[in-house]
Amino acid sequence: MNAASSSTLVQSVFLCKKENFTEKALEVFNFQYQHNKVYRAYCDILKTEPAAVNTLEKIPFLPIQFFKSKQIKTTEFDPVIIFESSGTTGAINSKHFVKDLSVYEESFTKCFQSFYGSEKQICIIGLLPSYLERKGSSLVYMVDDLIKKSTHKASGFYLYDHEKLKEVLLQNEKELQPTILLGVTYALLDFAEQKKLQLKNTITMETGGMKGRREEMTRKEVHEIIKKNLGVTNVHSEYGMTELLSQAYSKEEGIFECPAWMRILIRKEDDPFDICTAENSKEMFCNGAVNIIDLANIYSCSFIATDDMGKLYRNNNFEITGRLENSDLRGCGLMIL
Numbered sequence: 001m002n003a004a005s006s007s008t009l010v011q012s013v014f015l016c017k018k019e020n021f022t023e024k025a026l027e028v029f030n031f032q033y034q035h036n037k038v039y040r041a042y043c044d045i046l047k048t049e050p051a052a053v054n055t056l057e058k059i060p061f062l063p064i065q066f067f068k069s070k071q072i073k074t075t076e077f078d079p080v081i082i083f084e085s086s087g088t089t090g091a092i093n094s095k096h097f098v099k100d101l102s103v104y105e106e107s108f109t110k111c112f113q114s115f116y117g118s119e120k121q122i123c124i125i126g127l128l129p130s131y132l133e134r135k136g137s138s139l140v141y142m143v144d145d146l147i148k149k150s151t152h153k154a155s156g157f158y159l160y161d162h163e164k165l166k167e168v169l170l171q172n173e174k175e176l177q178p179t180i181l182l183g184v185t186y187a188l189l190d191f192a193e194q195k196k197l198q199l200k201n202t203i204t205m206e207t208g209g210m211k212g213r214r215e216e217m218t219r220k221e222v223h224e225i226i227k228k229n230l231g232v233t234n235v236h237s238e239y240g241m242t243e244l245l246s247q248a249y250s251k252e253e254g255i256f257e258c259p260a261w262m263r264i265l266i267r268k269e270d271d272p273f274d275i276c277t278a279e280n281s282k283e284m285f286c287n288g289a290v291n292i293i294d295l296a297n298i299y300s301c302s303f304i305a306t307d308d309m310g311k312l313y314r315n316n317n318f319e320i321t322g323r324l325e326n327s328d329l330r331g332c333g334l335m336i337l
Contacts, residue, residue: 127183
């Protein structure tokens with residue numbers, strides 16, 4: 001497949017629908033098997049016959065640890081940017097080599113709009129202090145881009161200026177201005193405990209992450225504190241990671257929904273090749289380790305076996321319930337889920 005053909009494949013990914021997801025995923029699998037040296041070597045070790053891969057369950061999922069030790073690239077290219085995960089001191093971080101930033105921008109913009117409408121009409125506030133203090137955060141890149149596209153003068157990052165943030169939120173409430181306050185979990189908790197408010201026109205969204213800054217808490221405990229102190233009915237959540245170019249969003253109770261070009265599968269903890277999909281599950285939900293298909297990851301790897309534990313429902317929505325034992329703690333996910 002040449003450059004023009006791969007560009008056509010990229011565009012077709014964002015036109016993906018439930019009915020043709022499997023077909024598109026198999027097309028991306030064959031493209032990456034042909035043009036991703038690391039992924040192909042992994043598939044070959046598993047003795048994968050590409051012609052026999054005709055369902056989602058048969059696609060090999062690359063263990064996420066490879067992003068720490070290898071350059072995961074589909075086709076040969078010099079990256080325009082390298083996203084790097086946050087990690088604990090001394091840890092080896094994951095790196096995502098990005099060929100085309102427009103693919104990432106199209107992915108997060110279309111996904112955001114499908115859940116929340118046009119970013120232009122929303123005041124977007126980022127409370128991501130630790131992420132802004134380092135380079136290579138894909139989350140900061142996304143939020144910064146959404147802020148720039150917003151037409152509201154108060155959109156921006158608010159680091160540690162909690163008093164200014166409170167003033168902006170109160171003014172937006174007075175003007176009935178739709179607002180999204182998006183923050184890393186520990187920073188949202190700090191703000192909520194210092195500045196008790198009653199927010200009726202503000203969506204509060206946590207991205208996960210205690211970063212060792214606070215005592216570990218469950219997601220339910222975190223959400224209860226935020227709801228009580230900021231007066232919001234629900235706390236929204238964003239699920240993403242350095243290794244992906246797509247996000248899932250939860251509007252309540254930690255139940256996430258993916259965009260059309262992203263899907264979650266569940267593998268058994270003791271048998272990584274025993275795969276549960278929403279379609280083949282015999283129960284109302286299945287539990288296990290999380291595999292992710294992110295078709296926007298076309299120039300990296302779209303099929304990743306993560307270290308997260310989760311619960312997948314028949315409607316393809318999912319929860320994150322914890323981490324695999326002995327897995328590396330993610331800098332963005334030290335909170336006990």
